[in-house]
Amino acid sequence: MGKEGKRNISVTGDISFNELKVSEPRPYAAGVPAVKVALEHMNKESGLFRSIKTLSRMNQKQGFDCPGCAWPDPDKPSKLGEYCENGVKAIAEETTFERVDREFFQKYSVEELSTWTDYQIGKSGRITEPFILKPGETHYEPISWDKAFETIGEHLKTLQSPDEAVFYTSGRSSNEAAFLYGLFARAFGTNNMPDCSNMCHESSGVALSETLGIGKGSVVLEDFEEAEVVMVIGQNPGTNHPRMLTALQKCKANGGKIITVNPLSESGLNRFKNPQQLNGILGKGTQLTDVFLQVKINQDVPLLKLIMKRLYKREKAGEKVFDHDFIAEKTLGFPSFMEDLEQYDEADLLHQSGVNAFDVDLAVELLAKRSKIIICWAMGLTQHKNGVDNIKECVNLLLLKGSIGKKGAGTCPVRGHSNVQGDRSVGIMHHVSKPLNEALKKEFDFDPPMHEGLDTVHAIQAMYEGKAKVFVALGGNFVSAASDTVYTAEALQRCNLTVSVSTKLNRTHLTAGQTALILPTLGRTEQDGGRFVTVENSMGKVHQSKGRLKPASDQLRSEPEIVAAIADAYFGGESTIDWNRLGSDYDLVREKITSVLKGYQDYANRSEGSGFYLPNNAREADFSKLPGGRAQFSICGLPDIHLKPDEFLLMTVRSHDQFNTTIYGLNDRYRGIHGERRVVFMNPKDMEKNGWQAEQIVDLVSRYNGQERRAQNFKLIPYNIPSSNLCAYFPETNILVPIGLYADKSQTPVSKSIVVAVEPV
Ligand SMILES: Nc1nc2c(c(=O)[nH]1)N[C@H]1C(S)=C(S)[C@@H](COP(=O)(O)OP(=O)(O)OC[C@H]3O[C@@H](n4cnc5c(=O)[nH]c(N)nc54)[C@H](O)[C@@H]3O)O[C@H]1N2
Ligand SMILES: Nc1nc2c(c(=O)[nH]1)N[C@H]1C(S)=C(S)[C@@H](COP(=O)(O)OP(=O)(O)OC[C@H]3O[C@@H](n4cnc5c(=O)[nH]c(N)nc54)[C@H](O)[C@@H]3O)O[C@H]1N2
Numbered sequence: 001m002g003k004e005g006k007r008n009i010s011v012t013g014d015i016s017f018n019e020l021k022v023s024e025p026r027p028y029a030a031g032v033p034a035v036k037v038a039l040e041h042m043n044k045e046s047g048l049f050r051s052i053k054t055l056s057r058m059n060q061k062q063g064f065d066c067p068g069c070a071w072p073d074p075d076k077p078s079k080l081g082e083y084c085e086n087g088v089k090a091i092a093e094e095t096t097f098e099r100v101d102r103e104f105f106q107k108y109s110v111e112e113l114s115t116w117t118d119y120q121i122g123k124s125g126r127i128t129e130p131f132i133l134k135p136g137e138t139h140y141e142p143i144s145w146d147k148a149f150e151t152i153g154e155h156l157k158t159l160q161s162p163d164e165a166v167f168y169t170s171g172r173s174s175n176e177a178a179f180l181y182g183l184f185a186r187a188f189g190t191n192n193m194p195d196c197s198n199m200c201h202e203s204s205g206v207a208l209s210e211t212l213g214i215g216k217g218s219v220v221l222e223d224f225e226e227a228e229v230v231m232v233i234g235q236n237p238g239t240n241h242p243r244m245l246t247a248l249q250k251c252k253a254n255g256g257k258i259i260t261v262n263p264l265s266e267s268g269l270n271r272f273k274n275p276q277q278l279n280g281i282l283g284k285g286t287q288l289t290d291v292f293l294q295v296k297i298n299q300d301v302p303l304l305k306l307i308m309k310r311l312y313k314r315e316k317a318g319e320k321v322f323d324h325d326f327i328a329e330k331t332l333g334f335p336s337f338m339e340d341l342e343q344y345d346e347a348d349l350l351h352q353s354g355v356n357a358f359d360v361d362l363a364v365e366l367l368a369k370r371s372k373i374i375i376c377w378a379m380g381l382t383q384h385k386n387g388v389d390n391i392k393e394c395v396n397l398l399l400l401k402g403s404i405g406k407k408g409a410g411t412c413p414v415r416g417h418s419n420v421q422g423d424r425s426v427g428i429m430h431h432v433s434k435p436l437n438e439a440l441k442k443e444f445d446f447d448p449p450m451h452e453g454l455d456t457v458h459a460i461q462a463m464y465e466g467k468a469k470v471f472v473a474l475g476g477n478f479v480s481a482a483s484d485t486v487y488t489a490e491a492l493q494r495c496n497l498t499v500s501v502s503t504k505l506n507r508t509h510l511t512a513g514q515t516a517l518i519l520p521t522l523g524r525t526e527q528d529g530g531r532f533v534t535v536e537n538s539m540g541k542v543h544q545s546k547g548r549l550k551p552a553s554d555q556l557r558s559e560p561e562i563v564a565a566i567a568d569a570y571f572g573g574e575s576t577i578d579w580n581r582l583g584s585d586y587d588l589v590r591e592k593i594t595s596v597l598k599g600y601q602d603y604a605n606r607s608e609g610s611g612f613y614l615p616n617n618a619r620e621a622d623f624s625k626l627p628g629g630r631a632q633f634s635i636c637g638l639p640d641i642h643l644k645p646d647e648f649l650l651m652t653v654r655s656h657d658q659f660n661t662t663i664y665g666l667n668d669r670y671r672g673i674h675g676e677r678r679v680v681f682m683n684p685k686d687m688e689k690n691g692w693q694a695e696q697i698v699d700l701v702s703r704y705n706g707q708e709r710r711a712q713n714f715k716l717i718p719y720n721i722p723s724s725n726l727c728a729y730f731p732e733t734n735i736l737v738p739i740g741l742y743a744d745k746s747q748t749p750v751s752k753s754i755v756v757a758v759e760p761v
């Protein structure tokens, strides 16, 4: 323990090296190795018999929703079970035999645990009962559920204003838990509801709402079978949404073409060997990408402008390239958009994008002749200063081609967490929604707060400045996921109380407030007293999820129960809402959701089986709520990135062996990295120019606004990446992302464009 009773917590853990082995990147994704690796993970964590039983229920009707990504399930799932290697790893993590129990916390202090790597922390297992870390104490100790809720209630009551509390949500919570949580925050009196979307697809939400009138994508899974062209921009589905490869494979089988835009040639977008097909196991698999545009980091806007200019050139030459009927009937702003586009110089755009002119022509050729176009994207577009513009530029292209609101075409922001979209739909947001507030008032008879709350970045700043004092997290690992790790850790440690509703131990439990509580909850795979919950996938379909396994401990409570008990402890019976009943009766929660929100009628019945779609105006090409009743063209400027000669632009990505801050293992098989995470990918010419060697040890240093931030100990890996660009894994590099640097309008930290210097040690 340090001076003044402050705990001496490491925010990075051990940064020494393991045993790095480098091989050539894989030429294909999945195939037999995927099956093998998946089964190894399951067997190691939770035994083979239990694994097979679990997997057979995953993503099936009557089964549970995979706790991995939000990619939708087909209506007719495979008899083998509908899952991928990384879904299996997610299950293995949750069903592990390891336990974080009384003995564990007696043995290890929080200071000692903080010196472990994230990998070691995560592997310590499932939390078995509620624990408290008291002011000045070094070890967590058990606490009863009642006492834990009482402690939270007391802290909340001592606040000067409800806005001194922050209620964070990660995207694994069910609709039922999230609805209750949002209801409680508002009844308590604040809109301080930052959520993981703020760091994820917020830029998509903002851009799509402003241009198409809905913050979600417009396509459904079947659209991939009809699409003539799918563009995959800034996304690595082979690792992060492996089941999407099956959809791309179907698209190709029907004659569709795939254009990939990425600084890296990701294996998953090259050749795909579907492990659920004989040809995938024995044969060569399917070549997915037809045209690969190796764009420089954050140069997608110049590239898209170049593509649109070249399409326009063909249009002017007499070809029918644009959909003029659609443009005239359904859109606003076309003339000024074209006028703006005219002013850019093609050679400049080409140079800035870093892409080969020949490849651009190939892409233009594919796009010119086809109109059923889907654009898919993820973090490669959203996590930049101009993240919102990146997406608006994609929308511009789709509008020119009339590729919205018809079969086989549309927007496809590929969501991250399995229920991140559902949490938003049922009310987790820091913005004020007037219709929602009015409906809540009518249904529950209280006045929801009408002022904006704090998003992730601003919640951290408020905690740092002492303006927010209680932090509650429904899932997630806030300190490791958010930007500027040292600053964020300090912000949390300045709180009077931090509360984590969690399945497994993580670093946020260690960067604790003066008092900290860990409330252990059920995972997706686990039985919840015969009840089911509901979730919404990336394409807006709501369906049931029901766990089947015996819970990791008989002391675990469900998220809705925990949220309701916190509310009850705070209100002490003086509320217009019957919290205890809502916490136990999920049907009642669903009835309330139906009364308060549109699109959930006959909720429980319709969510059975493959579920039901929520209303989606863009899918219907209905833009009546937008200015002029039309979809909007947007004028987007070029990205404002200017590197000095010794500077690089760093993107922070996921390895093949992690789910966000949960580290499954130390390999990134597709990129040829084994046994180590502290690596940074660099163009061989940049290495040569600086006289640096492969596997040389360097620090990455950000000097944003004259303030130094340093990530120590990385090994340089020569890699096929554009010059002056770098790539390393998150969360090890979050320490470099300045808290004050985030996307315009969406406030998403710029995790994909961090200006750094590379310093050999
Ligand atoms: N197994 C597994 N599945 C996951 C997750 C996980 O951690 N593990 N995380 C889940 C979550 S929450 C999310 S949000 C998604 C994330 O899914 P992705 O967005 O696919 O995840 P990232 O690893 O961040 O990959 C970003 C991709 O964008 C590229 N990229 C980076 N910068 C740029 C750029 O400026 N332009 C372009 N065109 N490309 C760029 C990178 O090279 C990389 O291929 O996955 C979800 N699914
Ligand atoms: N540098 C950098 N930073 C990033 C990103 C990036 O690309 N680069 N990506 C960002 C993105 S896209 C996202 S979404 C965020 C993710 O941010 P978070 O959602 O906050 O982080 P996760 O790592 O997904 O959270 C993992 C923890 O969730 C808990 N957990 C798991 N399952 C459950 C459950 O069923 N219930 C409950 N209550 N808890 C559970 C476990 O305790 C586990 O330790 O990170 C962001 N941070």
Ligand SMILES: [Mo]
Binding pocket: 196, 199, 200, 201, 415, 416, 417
């Ligand atoms: Mo995400």
